Amino acid sequence: MARDYKSAVLSFRCLCSIVFVLSGFSIASFLCWFHCTSTSPCHKQTQLPDRYEDRPIDLLTFASAWNYLDFAPGRPPKLLKIAVFVKKWPHRSHAGGLERHALTLHLALARRGHELHIFTTSPPNSSFPKYPISSLYFHLSKPTAAGYLDQALVWKQFQSQNSTGRPFDVIHTESVGLMHTRSRNIANLAVSWHGIAYETIHSDIIQELVRSPDEPQSYSLTERVMRVVEEVKFFPSYAHHVATSDHAGDVLKRVYMIPEERVHVILNGVDENVFRPNIISGGDFRSKFGIPDSKNLVIGLAGRLVKDKGHPIMFEALKQILKENKKFREEVLVLVAGDGPWGTRYRDLGSNVLVLGPLEQAQIARFYNAIDIFANPTVRAQGLDHTLLEAMLSGKPVLATRLASITGSVIVNADVGYTFPPTVDSLKKALYKVWGDGRIILEKKGQVARHRGLQLFAATKMAAAYERLFLCMSNDSAKGETFCNYEDPLP
Ligand SMILES: *[C@@H]1O[C@H](CO)[C@@H](O)[C@H](O)[C@H]1NC(C)=O
Ligand SMILES: *[C@@H]1O[C@H](CO)[C@@H](O)[C@H](O)[C@H]1NC(C)=O
Numbered sequence: 001m002a003r004d005y006k007s008a009v010l011s012f013r014c015l016c017s018i019v020f021v022l023s024g025f026s027i028a029s030f031l032c033w034f035h036c037t038s039t040s041p042c043h044k045q046t047q048l049p050d051r052y053e054d055r056p057i058d059l060l061t062f063a064s065a066w067n068y069l070d071f072a073p074g075r076p077p078k079l080l081k082i083a084v085f086v087k088k089w090p091h092r093s094h095a096g097g098l099e100r101h102a103l104t105l106h107l108a109l110a111r112r113g114h115e116l117h118i119f120t121t122s123p124p125n126s127s128f129p130k131y132p133i134s135s136l137y138f139h140l141s142k143p144t145a146a147g148y149l150d151q152a153l154v155w156k157q158f159q160s161q162n163s164t165g166r167p168f169d170v171i172h173t174e175s176v177g178l179m180h181t182r183s184r185n186i187a188n189l190a191v192s193w194h195g196i197a198y199e200t201i202h203s204d205i206i207q208e209l210v211r212s213p214d215e216p217q218s219y220s221l222t223e224r225v226m227r228v229v230e231e232v233k234f235f236p237s238y239a240h241h242v243a244t245s246d247h248a249g250d251v252l253k254r255v256y257m258i259p260e261e262r263v264h265v266i267l268n269g270v271d272e273n274v275f276r277p278n279i280i281s282g283g284d285f286r287s288k289f290g291i292p293d294s295k296n297l298v299i300g301l302a303g304r305l306v307k308d309k310g311h312p313i314m315f316e317a318l319k320q321i322l323k324e325n326k327k328f329r330e331e332v333l334v335l336v337a338g339d340g341p342w343g344t345r346y347r348d349l350g351s352n353v354l355v356l357g358p359l360e361q362a363q364i365a366r367f368y369n370a371i372d373i374f375a376n377p378t379v380r381a382q383g384l385d386h387t388l389l390e391a392m393l394s395g396k397p398v399l400a401t402r403l404a405s406i407t408g409s410v411i412v413n414a415d416v417g418y419t420f421p422p423t424v425d426s427l428k429k430a431l432y433k434v435w436g437d438g439r440i441i442l443e444k445k446g447q448v449a450r451h452r453g454l455q456l457f458a459a460t461k462m463a464a465a466y467e468r469l470f471l472c473m474s475n476d477s478a479k480g481e482t483f484c485n486y487e488d489p490l491p
């Protein structure tokens, strides 16, 4: 179904060329036709699947990512009062995927005028970020010993806000921020999953395969399946589920057996105003770090430099290639942003690897512009990695591990980048392929990546999709609201 919808989008563009001819070559249809021929392999698609003609679309049973849809960008048709449960609110750029998602999404919704109440833990020190948004409220509480939200406490805070005469329209919990014991029987509640146990089995298998004989076998491999069974049992206590990748959506429906009208795919988004192509800032970055023009391939790595982000595999692959290939040594430079134990090891690889340490968000945006390709060897199969989305929005092709969330939602074909099974040999082969393809081909893939990024991974698209889901969940048919229906906004 996901593929069907994508072909529908492509074939829709293709229809433009017919319209172009029929309409007497008007400017608009010319632009439409030009867009079509210049960006999509649409000549291969001629049939519209039945589904697309089935309009309006019932959003609740829509099987593809909502990011594919265009929601009207104007003022929201209705302002909502939204409760958000999130274990930790991020402090600046040092944050994991879940927290960054929570920040990007909920600030965007508050800026659109919705009333946001964030229930989260107070940070270990007293400083908490301040935002100049009048419809944004924080309700802090001391975390439990294990670092979770104190459920009894936040529930009390929630109830007091819910009984002020204006009850919440929607409740959103980031993962198990609000636990299933509390979420049961709340119809207007949605949970976003940034990783489910079933996906992690793939990571466990990879880790076991690369384990050296002197390391003990990880206990997680045997525990994980029971964890999946537990999740299958308690997940139905949440009314609506948002999957952040197409793969997770499929697993929630198929393995976790949650009815399809309660599972919605909304891919993560990153700030398209921060992450965008900028040749000048890329050049500045290169000269600042003294990257010579003789290097005709600059590979970028970023993020936490730890084992579960696949750095042992990347380190070994680079070490072997640098040792065996003189020309590669002359032509290739690897830029590493971020910190963690593997930073020091990368430094040991010599002058072909430049370790920059952790960078602030603005610097990271320049970093993406300074590289030819972004590589992410992660072996963590959960969620949707933000760095890949940032690189794509910056107009760079990506190289990443062949994990289901990545191949299903991000690097869906060779037009935007490369994937490899997580072994040293496969990664070496992929790196040689990237090098062999060279800058011209990489730039072309980068343009396709940028196009796909804008269509799917822009923060505004993610926020618009969530807003619509929340509107749909609070749909009042008595008032004639039809928020669960989607009509193509294009004429
Ligand atoms: C407060 O704690 C956060 C981590 O929770 C840390 O990043 C930040 O630097 C701390 N701020 C101060 C002023 O100590
Ligand atoms: C919030 O308040 C409304 C109105 O009183 C009530 O119907 C609803 O059940 C409350 N929500 C929860 C989760 O308690």
Ligand SMILES: *[C@@H]1O[C@H](CO)[C@@H](O)[C@H](O)[C@H]1NC(C)=O
Binding pocket: 472, 475, 476, 477, 478, 480, 481, 482, 483, 484
């Ligand atoms: C939303 O409202 C429309 C129009 O009244 C109604 O047909 C539809 O069933 C409602 N959807 C939900 C999910 O309540």
